[in-house]
Amino acid sequence: MHFKALRIDQHNSGILAQYQQMSVDELTAGEVLIRVEYSSINYKDALAATGAGQILRRFPLNGGIDLAGKIEHSTVPQFTQGQSVVVTGSGLSETLDGGYAEFARVPASAVIIIPEGLSALDVMTLGTAGFTAALAIHRIEHNGLNPEQGEVFVSGASGGVGSLAINMLVDRGYAVTALTGRDSQREYLQQLGAQQVLLRQNLSLTTLPLEKARFAAAIDNVGGELLSWLIRSLRNQGSVASIGLTGGSDVHTSVMPFILRGVNVLGINSAATPRPLRETVWQRIATDLKPSKLDATRTRIVEFDQLLDVFPEYLHNRVHGRTVVRISH
Ligand SMILES: NC(=O)c1ccc[n+]([C@@H]2O[C@H](COP(=O)([O-])OP(=O)(O)OC[C@H]3O[C@@H](n4cnc5c(N)ncnc54)[C@H](OP(=O)(O)O)[C@@H]3O)[C@@H](O)[C@H]2O)c1
Structure with missing residues (x-):
């Protein structure tokens, strides 16, 4: 099975991000295969994809430090097919293939079941x-x-x-x-x-x-x-x-x-937050820290194939709020 990914690689002395077809076997290793529904854009994603900052620690990798979607397959018993999950940081787009792809395979330790009261769109508005x-x-x-x-x-x-x-x-x-x-x-x-x-x-x-x-x-x-x-x-x-x-x-x-x-x-180092604290914080986000104006902070949803046009806006401080990326329908 082949799918689309925004892959970042070294090119001459710089960085090149381009859409490619790849297979699940080519993804970095992990116990949980996720069909990605939404990702998001953070300042760090723009740095990674444009080469304005050194974010990737190995090449090539799929970009995207955030993802939300449904589990397609798990080799560990605590997760089952069809569960809605979120992954933020945890090495995505640094040492692991990230969320700018229709599939991602990630370590079980990074996977959080989306808490009740939040949707995949909500968790990527947060990201x-x-x-x-x-x-x-x-x-x-x-x-x-x-x-x-x-x-x-x-x-x-x-x-x-x-x-x-x-x-x-x-x-x-x-x-x-x-x-x-x-x-x-x-x-x-x-x-x-x-x-x-x-x-x-x-x-x-x-x-x-x-x-x-x-x-x-x-x-x-x-x-x-x-x-x-x-x-x-x-x-x-x-x-x-x-x-x-x-x-x-x-x-x-x-x-x-x-x-x-x-x-x-x-x-604050969100990417390397230990799992127990990560779970506590997501629980709070779904309850006493749930933002009442989440929809107002989601200033736009961009389609997967528009990503390369949007990154420079981050480097020139021309965006506000949060941008969600629709990866699959
Ligand atoms: N430590 C962590 O775990 C962690 C996690 C997430 C993000 N970050 C970092 O936190 C920062 C914010 O992330 P973000 O996702 O909110 O990014 P963002 O959406 O791009 O927002 C950054 C904001 O910083 C302000 N800004 C931009 N250029 C500036 C400059 N030259 N001087 C002063 N302020 C400037 C702008 O706000 P105004 O126009 O309103 O001033 C801009 O909207 C980034 O540096 C990011 O890498 C760190």
């Missing part, structure tokens, strides 16, 4: 972005955050992680301050419930060893100087979840925020 937003909130709350403690700051607000984090936080009663680089996204962010929307260009990142203690917590998708400033701007015992690096990877800080305010920096 790695939504899982990461929920994981960050889970970790910050585990460190003591509750809505009485004050404002939560979300950067990269109109992106996938940012949009879903805002929706989840607001639903739980938090007051959210959103930071965006685009004034055109103000209305979208207010619709998601952000109480205050700040423009990145207007934010002056002063460099005092300790800034005014303003935020109870922060979810940061930007990194660099902004993350340094956030560490200095957290209240006593505040936490920042460091997720992304769209604004830079270097962080300079003194120890003052840590030893004088007890500030926590929580590193």
Whole structure:
């Protein structure tokens, strides 16, 4: 049986992503064969397919760090044919063939049965972005955050992680301050419930060893100087979840925020989340962290064969919210 895949390979000194026909035997090894229904686009997928970032650790591989679909075959007894499942991260499009293919074969340890109350379309509207937003909130709350403690700051607000984090936080009663680089996204962010929307260009990142203690917590998708400033701007015992690096990877800080305010920096690595925590977070996404405006964050559904046209938009920050990819009908 042959099927279509978007395969990424090295080409001359760069990267080439192209549609190919392949067979199940050519897929990377795993106990569970999944017929993929939907995938999604994350910033990382655009980096992988265009070569703008080094994501794949072996070549060639099918792209797509997320997938949802139905089990076609399993060699382990805990899964059976026809079950609806989701896989995010877990090595997809890094060391394993990913979700941009009509079939994927993955290790059983990466497969999560879609919790009741969510559909395949829902879980790909969430995808790695939504899982990461929920994981960050889970970790910050585990460190003591509750809505009485004050404002939560979300950067990269109109992106996938940012949009879903805002929706989840607001639903739980938090007051959210959103930071965006685009004034055109103000209305979208207010619709998601952000109480205050700040423009990145207007934010002056002063460099005092300790800034005014303003935020109870922060979810940061930007990194660099902004993350340094956030560490200095957290209240006593505040936490920042460091997720992304769209604004830079270097962080300079003194120890003052840590030893004088007890500030926590929580590193988030969604792709390598251990299975028990992964299950806990998906359960929360289906229940107390289920975003009430999920449909509004799904800004479009693209067809499988349109993928190559869409990736550059991510690199030039011309998209907002989440893009779902329809792999098979
Ligand atoms: N650690 C993890 O496990 C994990 C998981 C998922 C994602 N990530 C990372 O988290 C980040 C966000 O992911 P995503 O899926 O939400 O990506 P996305 O949908 O592409 O959104 C990224 C957002 O970042 C902002 N941005 C873009 N360029 C920027 C720049 N030069 N400076 C500052 N802000 C900029 C934009 O928001 P505004 O226009 O509103 O400012 C953009 O919408 C990425 O770096 C991604 O690789 C990490």
